[in-house]
Amino acid sequence: MSVFTTVTPDEAEAWLKRYTVGTLVELKGIASGIENTNYFLTTGHGRYVLTLFEILRHDELPYFLNLMDHLARHGVPCPQPLADIDNALLATLNDKPASIVSCLAGRALEHPDAAHCAQVGEVLADIHLAGKTYPQQRDNPRGTAWWKATAQQLAAVLDSAAAVLLADEIRFQALHRLQDLPRGVIHADLFRDNVLFDGERLSGVIDFYFACHDVWLYDVAITVNDWCVLPDGSLDSERTLALLQAYHAVRPFTPIERGAWPVMLRAAALRFWVSRLYDLHFPRAGEMTHAKDPGHFQRILQQRIAAQSALQRLWV
Amino acid sequence: MSVFTTVTPDEAEAWLKRYTVGTLVELKGIASGIENTNYFLTTGHGRYVLTLFEILRHDELPYFLNLMDHLARHGVPCPQPLADIDNALLATLNDKPASIVSCLAGRALEHPDAAHCAQVGEVLADIHLAGKTYPQQRDNPRGTAWWKATAQQLAAVLDSAAAVLLADEIRFQALHRLQDLPRGVIHADLFRDNVLFDGERLSGVIDFYFACHDVWLYDVAITVNDWCVLPDGSLDSERTLALLQAYHAVRPFTPIERGAWPVMLRAAALRFWVSRLYDLHFPRAGEMTHAKDPGHFQRILQQRIAAQSALQRLWV
Helix, strand or coil: CCCCCCCCHHHHHHHHHHCCCCCEEEEEECCCCCCEEEEEEEECCEEEEEEEECCCCCCCHHHHHHHHHHHHHCCCCCCCECCCCCCCCCEEECCEEEEEEECCCCECCCCCCHHHHHHHHHHHHHHHHHHHHCCCCCECCCCHHHHHHHHHHHCCCCCHHHHHHHHHHHHHHHCCCCCCCCEEEECCCCCHHHEEEECCEEEEECCCCCCEEEEHHHHHHHHHHHHCECCCCCECHHHHHHHHHHHHHHCCCCHHHHHHHHHHHHHHHHHHHHHHHHHHHCCCCCCCCCCCCHHHHHHHHHHHHHCHHHHHHCCC | CCCCCCCCHHHHHHHHHHCCCCCEEEEEECCCCCCEEEEEEEECCEEEEEEEECCCCCCCHHHHHHHHHHHHHCCCCCCCECCCCCCCCCEEECCEEEEEEECCCCECCCCCCHHHHHHHHHHHHHHHHHHHHCCCCCECCCCHHHHHHHHHHHHCCCCHHHHHHHHHHHHHHHCCCCCCCCEEEECCCCCHHHEEEECCEEEEECCCCCCEEEEHHHHHHHHHHHHCECCCCCECHHHHHHHHHHHHHHCCCCHHHHHHHHHHHHHHHHHHHHHHHHHHHCCCCCCCCCCCCHHHHHHHHHHHHHCHHHHHHCCC
16 A cells, blocks of 8 residues: 555545646555555546655655656656646645646556567667756766665675675676766656557656766666567567667667667666665665565576676677 | 648658657547637547647747647646657647647537636636736736727717617726736636636637736636627626635635726726727628627627626625
């Protein structure tokens, strides 16, 4: 259950006077999501999602909300935050930072095919291109400095094989300079559960709260590592090529990106292996057990290391 | 037929590379509208309207396009212009200023009932409130200076009864100071053909190309004169009250607005009587006959003058 902060219909009705979206028709808690309180909010003008942010702070949110507004204005199918009568996308409700965003149709897919992956590749390139004129900038809080520091914390709790793999991979990544790879706004978490399909058509990209400024190809690698993976951690060639080709048709890859591709796939696997290890071994106080299996990304990383030269050929 | 400038699918496909809305699925001319070329444009991301502006100039358009963007961001159901990869809402296609806007569902109503009028009143108040933070300003090109100058041109072609009525009304309006009435962004043309209903629900407000900065109550009067009118030009009490009450619930009227209400209804009738007379007697060169009957607004004006004191009581 993800309603951590209760909002009554009377409170919502009063709060809606800040907005120009009509009066309250229905308010209904959403029982998914593990970080925020979410309600479906229906008004005279349509269907929205009301979010009360339980962890992100008021000063951190404008980057994400303005980014969603920017991308929606560019035709990227993502939640668009509503501006209130003071023209602000963010307000306070029941002592929490709160926002109303447009509600998107569709549901997440567990078993995407190549046609779905192509749509994901296209929309990711759209996000990268549309983000070029986004004026705000946010460093990646899960970048190299973070995984180095986190790996030190993890050293004591890992078995020796995992500890060696982790130390080796961090060393390997440090040897590869990424300065020349094109970069800009990245979603940084475009997993299957953050993309909605309405029938066969991609209808929404959600959860921009890891978005930041980083290497575009790294974002592609994060996405491919989830959308195109086989049970053994290796990549499905058909889905991978479909995703890369559709991306390439919108934002053509540069020659230097081809060379960096296998390294980026390893970096993307490393980043999620480290965060899952951390969540498992150092859960937040009071947090329920939502930790996902780190072994999944350990296998992916091992597979990417083993397949390095084959991955060089899995390209558009 | 309203396609004055042809756009081929190949031209549309090439032009879409400026945007991040997917590739072209379908392009279809729209056979309505008398000023612009409009196409339904379906892309991988959804359904849009492509407009090539045939009369409005490149330097006039940002006010309107930015206003639609501003209102859409506030939850007003209106076409939202797409930003291109340079973050511009306006571009050039086949030598015409051009824009892509979101496509709204629904159709215009000819015979609205009180429930429809209430929704129109509400959305008009939403537009006025949301417009408070709109930074650009545009004077009303159809204001008192315009109707005075136009009446002089018309004097020679009107019969004497109409000429006297026109001169008298312009004199009457000049005696009433509007300085203290609240003002801001107004739609200025919220007739039945500019509002879409999807079933019983208001789904869109369109055609913002008369929008400007003027008296809010004047905008209400323009709207009431069309939505709540009976065949003899008088107002239907039930629809009028429904519209005014719904507006008042969102943006409460001030006491001074009550006093100005009958004068504003006359001003709103005058403005459209004058423009219809002008279009009839001085058609644009090469224009097809789209001129609407000026007599309709002459009757409305005469009825508002005759019913002045009764209109004072038709209020919330």
